[in-house]
Amino acid sequence: MSILHDEGQQAIATESRRVLEARISKDDLLPLLETSGRYHEGFWTTAKEQGWTALALPEAYGGLDLGLVELGLIAHQAGRSLSGAPFLTSGFGAAKAIELLGTDAQKQRWLPGLASGEAIGAVAFAAGADPLPARPDLTCASGHIEGRARSVTAGLAADVAIVLADEAGTPVLALVDLAGVERSAIDSFDNSRLIADLRFAGTPAEVIATGPAAHGAALQILALQAVVTAHEQTGGAEALMEIARDYAVTRKAFGQPIGAFQSIKHRIAELYGLVELARANCIHAAARADQADFITAAAAARLSATEAYDTAARDCVQIHGGIGVTWEIGLHLHMRRSRSLALEQGNSLFWEDILVDRLAGEAA
Incomplete structure (x- = not known):
């Protein structure tokens, strides 16, 4: 598959971005940081209404029978808008395990609820x-x-x-x-x-x-979730890159925009490179979901997306200076999310080991 999306997939990305930008705001997310046990119900209601929970599940159980590429597009936009619930990824992982390994009775019991979002x-x-x-x-x-x-x-x-x-x-x-x-x-x-x-x-x-089949199946489920998470990380990194760029061309120091200084412009250019590498790896991994090299592609996507989001979260705060660490501006929401996602689905050391082992096996 090309690392470009077709017209239908681009329409999914455009519409999901429009919906999320209209329904999620920083003011909705900040209070969640101070309370355990709560999530952004508006995001999850939107995900269910839009059919995102059913996107990559079989039509026989209420799904839309699309794939990891389309689910990744939704996750990318969710990352941009800082979705306030993790269920899109966790529900997909559990559902795929049941779809691939469960009995007919288990599928009938759980998949319709997971597809509708009524079950988590x-x-x-x-x-x-x-x-x-x-x-x-x-x-x-x-x-x-x-x-x-x-x-x-x-x-x-x-x-x-x-x-x-x-x-x-x-x-x-x-x-x-x-x-x-x-x-x-x-x-x-x-x-x-x-x-x-x-x-x-x-x-x-x-x-x-x-x-051994249990370990292999667990790694497959983990890799599927890691690709969804990598898309979410890439979306967050892309949003931060744009925030840093916009600030750099409006904030002035010594009579000129701070984006004119090499220390700023070079950072933003480096962020662009990291985001585009992560995006390409994510699309490639999603397109290889049913191929023998999927685990290798998933590990590469996970590692590049983690680096992009972590770097963007750090650099965007630094480009903003003192205002970047204030509660009101909300950049810390991305900083927190970048750290959370870096630990979910296994950390970078885990995926580095997976990638090295796979590449060594292919070279042998």
Whole structure:
């Protein structure tokens, strides 16, 4: 596939940007930082109304039967506008796990709700330095899960979770109904992510993959989520680049716009390069979702998008100077989100290892 979108895909991007810019504002998002357990309901209502939750799911279960490319376009615009809920990514990850590995009964039970957005999904192994340990912390025995899943994004609101557990020394991937599961909210610097620890105490679970297949399936789900997150990061980086550019051509110092100084113009030019590299990697990865090299492409997209968003968040604040760190201007919203997204779906060290291992295998 070309790294350019076709007319239909461009229309999706244009319309989603128009809708989100009309419905999300900085003033809606700032109060969420000071409260645990709340998300921006306006964003999630919009996602459901627009059919974004159903975009990449099968038509037989209420989906629109499009793909990762189209979902990535929505995530990109969500990143630009700082969407105040993580469910677009977490619900997609849980739904794809059920679609790819679940039984017909499991699909009938969960996919229609996830497609409509009435049910919320979470993937409970997507955080930390090593989201796919050889020996998972959770244990599974006789169809029941024990232990604590830590720092689960969307965990406070999720109805169903996909977990990686250990069953007598063998990894298993399991589907867990979260009704009645104890949740401990984690007060973070980006509270709208609804991060929570989930405590399982003999919680019923349905195993959907076991052995090496469980690890492979978990990595596939993690990579699918990572591509969606990379699009969101790229959208945030693009927005910050434009904010920095606009400020640099209006703010004056020593009688001229600060954008005339090399220290400023070069930074903005470097941001442009990082954003475009991340964008190309994201489109490439999304287009390779059903190909053998998808994990490699996903790792590259994840790494380049993380670098772009982190750099843009830092440089945009510095270009603004003192006003850049004030509560009212809201640049810290992007700074917080860039750090949150850098840790979700595994950090950069994890994806660097994945990328190196894949490239070394291809070269062997």
